[in-house]
Amino acid sequence: GENVEQHPSTLSVQEGDSAVIKCTYSDSASNYFPWYKQELGKRPQLIIDIRSNVGEKKDQRIAVTLNKTAKHFSLHITETQPEDSAVYFCAASRPGNMLTFGGGTRLMVKP
Amino acid sequence: GAGVSQSPSNKVTEKGKDVELRCDPISGHTALYWYRQRLGQGLEFLIYFQGNSAPDKSGLPSDRFSAERTGESVSTLTIQRTQQEDSAVYLCASSLAPPMDNEQFFGPGTRLTVL
Secondary structure (H helix, E strand, O other): OOOEEEEOOEEEEEOOOOEEEEEEEOOOOOOEEEEEEEOOOOOOEEEEEEEOOOOEEEEOOEEEEEEOOOOEEEEEEOOOOHHHOEEEEEEEEOOOOOOEEOOOEEEEEEO | OOOOEEEOOEEEEOOOOOEEEEEEOOOOOOEEEEEEEOOOOOOEEEEEEEOOOOOEOOOOOOOOEEEEEOOOOOEEEEEOOOOHHHOEEEEEEEEOOOOOOOOOEEOOOEEEEEO
16 A cells, blocks of 8 residues: 655744655555645644646645655745644545555744 | 534543544545544544445554444444543544545544543
8 A cells, every 4th residue: 555754753944944844655656645734733734735747836835846756745835934833744645545644744933 | 615523522531431423524525534643643544435335444443443424424433442542633534536636624623532
């Protein structure tokens, strides 16, 4: 089955700096890669996703890149703000299958 | 429309008791998932229902855990003879049938505390 590894487990940045979280996956048939954000005490919510037919997707300060050959994908947050502080989860799935989640990254943005 | 709902929001029980957790998915979502999240940890997959197919129970940690789903609606997760290590937030999520759209919408969770 699919295995998703996520790094780092914790990340601390200064407000205004960029943050990068990386994930690798094992199943070359996986074609859908979402990122979820979970604020303290809240439910995970989708913030951005990418499908395997594109290499990059951007939504304001958030971007995701995908390297299918290397089987890794990354989340990039620019101009970080204190409200970006949360736990971020990557995930991967192959067509018709459920998501497999990474272990999560706790991002702390210091004002 | 309404999102995924779960009840109760909090449950405190004594070790050895049985508990039932309920999940109401988004209407029209045929896929339903249960996860366990221990304090400060990631999402641990428990079980997955897709339409009328046999559920994927590969994530259930022991035979004390079971889940049912009535058609494409409500699901209940039952934990028998609860242990202290069962203490966690139990999250339910639903989605349209893969591969149409895999986005999972999560409920608020049930915080289970076993004393």
